[in-house]
Amino acid sequence: MSNGLLIILSSPSGAGKTTVCRRLLAEDERLMLSISATTGPPRAAEKEGMDYFFLSPEAFHAWILEGAFLEYAPVLDNWYGTPREAVQARFAEGKDILFDVDWQGGRAISQKIPERTVRIFILPPSLKELERRLKGRNQDPEEIIQRRMAQAQQEISHWAEYDYVLVNEDLDETVHNVKSIIQAERLKKNHQRDLFDWVRALEAMPSQDFIP
Numbered sequence: 001m002s003n004g005l006l007i008i009l010s011s012p013s014g015a016g017k018t019t020v021c022r023r024l025l026a027e028d029e030r031l032m033l034s035i036s037a038t039t040g041p042p043r044a045a046e047k048e049g050m051d052y053f054f055l056s057p058e059a060f061h062a063w064i065l066e067g068a069f070l071e072y073a074p075v076l077d078n079w080y081g082t083p084r085e086a087v088q089a090r091f092a093e094g095k096d097i098l099f100d101v102d103w104q105g106g107r108a109i110s111q112k113i114p115e116r117t118v119r120i121f122i123l124p125p126s127l128k129e130l131e132r133r134l135k136g137r138n139q140d141p142e143e144i145i146q147r148r149m150a151q152a153q154q155e156i157s158h159w160a161e162y163d164y165v166l167v168n169e170d171l172d173e174t175v176h177n178v179k180s181i182i183q184a185e186r187l188k189k190n191h192q193r194d195l196f197d198w199v200r201a202l203e204a205m206p207s208q209d210f211i212p
């Protein structure tokens with residue numbers, strides 16, 4: 001049985017989850033990112049196998065038929081999916097897996113092992129600031145930005161399905177808060193697999209063993 005956690009990070013596009021994920025991964029070696037597959041084209045600076053696995057619609061469909069996805073869902077015009085094998089292997093090693101997925105992915109993954117799942121939702125300080133961040137990212141044409149803004153309301157409507165909800169106003173504070181959540185979740189008694197046997201052994205120890 002794995003000691004790992006499945007940590008889901010969702011937000012409307014542009015609220016900051018990719019930025020937060022990068023910071024977490026750089027600062028915590030127990031964390032592994034689940035790299036998704038997508039039928040979407042790579043955006044500037046996105047790299048194959050680092051940000052996404054970029055698949056043709058045909059290849060994506062073949063992966064579905066092979067059962068290679070833990071979950072998959074459409075977002076805007078493209079398909080996104082979580083490759084099963086990498087997640088299962090790293091989770092079995094006891095790693096905590098970080099998922100940057102939308103509400104559909106969050107729901108599907110948390111249904112697999114609810115007792116080891118932590119769901120975190122990131123909100124922007126305002127819709128105006130969300131639009132400012134989407135534009136400031138310089139990644140998408142205006143039409144796509146407007147579609148992401150329209151999609152944002154739909155994503156936000158699922159906020160209450162998450163265990164933790166943060167407003168990403170100050171990036172350092174958000175990263176600090178997510179790290180605190182992960183640390184506290186790791187310390188929950190039900191998340192420490194070896195704890196029960198260890199405490200039972202402690203309880204079974206005859207009291208004179210404590211006398212020097």
Ligand SMILES: Nc1nc2c(ncn2[C@@H]2O[C@H](COP(=O)(O)OP(=O)(O)O)[C@@H](O)[C@H]2O)c(=O)[nH]1
Nearest residue numbers: 013014036073075080081082100101102104105
């Ligand atoms: N269900 C699901 N959603 C995903 C997956 N990978 C990415 N997404 C979501 O797809 C949406 C669009 O991805 P992208 O354009 O890269 O998002 P952005 O960084 O939020 O602008 C985001 O909400 C991602 O969280 C996945 O494997 N499964």
Ligand SMILES: Nc1ncnc2c1ncn2[C@@H]1O[C@H](COP(=O)(O)OP(=O)(O)O)[C@@H](O)[C@H]1O
Nearest residue numbers: 013014015016017018019133137168169170171
């Ligand atoms: N707290 C913050 N304050 C200001 N800008 C931020 C903050 N968090 C993220 N950003 C910026 O907003 C833009 C969108 O962030 P990104 O991580 O790409 O969002 P998402 O992955 O949710 O679409 C990026 O340019 C990022 O640098």
